Amino acid sequence: MPHATFDGLRVLSLETRRAREVEKLIRAYSGDPLVVQSMREIPLSSNTACIEFGKRLLAGEYDVVIFMTGVGVSKMMEVLSTSFDPETILEELRKRKIVARGVKPVAALKELKVPVTVTTSEPSTWREVLALMDQKFGSELSSYHVAVQEYGATNPELIAELVDRCASVTKIPVYQWGLPHDIAPLEKAIHEIMDGSIDVALFMTAVQAIHLFHVAQEMGVAEELRRALSHIVVISVGPTTTEELLHYGLQPDFEPSRPRMGFMVNEAAQYARKVLAAKRAENAIDPGTTAAEASPPPQSVARTLQRSVPQVATSTSTMAGFRDGLAPLDVLQQVSSSLSSTDPLHVVLSRIVVCVCAIVPCDSCFLYTLEEDKLVLRASRNPHAEELDHLKISVGQGVTGWVAEHREPVSIPEHASEDVRFAPFRNLPEDTFEAMLCVPVLCAGRVVGVLNLQHQKPYFHTDMERRLLATIGVLVGAEIERARLETENLQLLDRLESRKLIDRAKGILQRDLKISEDEAYRMMQKESRQRRKSMKEVADAIVLSESLRSSAKS
Secondary structure (H helix, E strand, O other), X not given: OOOOOOOOOEEEEOOOOOHHHHHHHHHHOOOEEEEOOOOEEEOOOOOHHHHHHHHHHHOOOOOEEXXXXXXXXXXXXXXXXXXXXXXXXXXXXXXXXXXXXOHHHHHHHHHOOOOOOEEEOOOOOHHHHHHHHHHHHHHHHHHOEEEEEEEEOOOHHHHHHHHHHOOEEEEEEEEEEEOOOOOHHXXXXXXXXXXXXXXXXXXXXXXXXXXXXXXXXXXXXXXXXXXXXXXXXXXXXXXXXXXXXXXXOOOOOEEOOOOOHHHHHHHHHHHHHHHHHHHHHHHOOOOOOOOOOOOOOOOOOHXXXXXXXXXXXXXOHHHHHHHHHOOHHHHHHHHHHHHHOOOOHHHHHHHHHHHHXXXXXXXXXXXXXXXXXXXXXXXXXXXXXXXXXXXXXXXXXXXXXXXXXXXXXXXXXXXXHHOOOOOOOOOOHHHHOOEEEEEEEEEOOEEEEEEEEEEOOOOOOOHHHHHHHHHHHHHHHHHHHHHHHHHHHHHHHHHHHHHHHHHHHHHHHHHHHOXXXXXHHHHHHHHHHHHOOOHHHHHHHHHHHHHHHHHHHO
């Protein structure tokens, strides 16, 4: 099985948020990293556009709201919460048709309990968003008033297409990116590219490309930079970033199989040296000539570039190299950090799914929790918003139910649907996949859930993968059990407080009406049934009435 390694290649990354992580990954794959921060997140000078959107949303002026990023959802709510009641805003959003680009905005909206009407799978560009809107809404789109949450910079193509299709289009800028305060490291990186000191360039967002070429234009070397980049290995994280690179006349060599940092670095380590050798042989660069001085390859201008950039195939055997860059202890540390956070259980479980997908390059991942005698889907890698918290599997049903019943892991490398334990679920198209790995989530020897990984193509799970997932299952099991006990404690506390309140209300009725305790309880019970209120609510009303009488007398 191929081992992923840069074998000493000089690798440039313009990552800002996760600079340390990407540097560590490049070193883990024997690369020589140059990580230069290319942007900083800055607040908008004015939030008037977002506040105006809130006013118009409450006035019922929008039919469709498009969310392009998960961060954008959070930032928008932060801004709107400064001027409006958040729950009122959310109630209005729940009445609209919501369009989300990819799983991140879906996850953010799900946390806010805002249902999503149209979702694109990732990686996706504005074209996929538009195509699905056309498919979902058809001719009705021409009558819709649409708002678009922007993600750092305006997408003129998307806005132009929406203007042609819709009654009105409103842009909602909620955050933006600026150049770093100190651009000297970026300038130095540009010089290193042009001097031929860089072998591989990783572009993880479109803004990285925009800022790199902006600085190059200010330096007066934009064309030299483009020529230099065309002679090294250029990797784009996905279609949106690829489009921006094509805009500058630069054709990426490939996109990773998953638009994630870990997959990108791993697959760059696998294929970069081979791609670099081929490009150097094709261009026959003299060793004494810098990349910037070399002649550009034929048909390298933007208008002739192909828009179809090859993507590394999913579920290939070479993906096993991904394990080499993430040591088991590092992965367990990530899991432990997620579990130790104070976030809600849903958020924690979603993060665990992300960590699991980093260990095994799967095409889908489901995390079920055992509640009474049913396994309930609580987290998913793929967007199954309508199934989360609703899909239930009986213990013993299908491979997942079998694992819960027997407390044993199951690894099926191919033809999973032919296994005698297999049971299809019509709402989950992943059940047509070839390979599967299921492990029980345990706490104190008791099953509290199941982790289910699936692959579109045959996949032979290693012993290390199985053991690491089993360990994660134990960690997650402890967190699920803690959450269950916490819920039970809250319920017990609520029942205790209710009992105290009911007893107090009974005492008031006994005193005022000169009746027995049993008669007072039956009277409250009758009132509860007639008014369709809980006993606690009836008791609360009696106690409140008593308090008001006492206040009036004093």
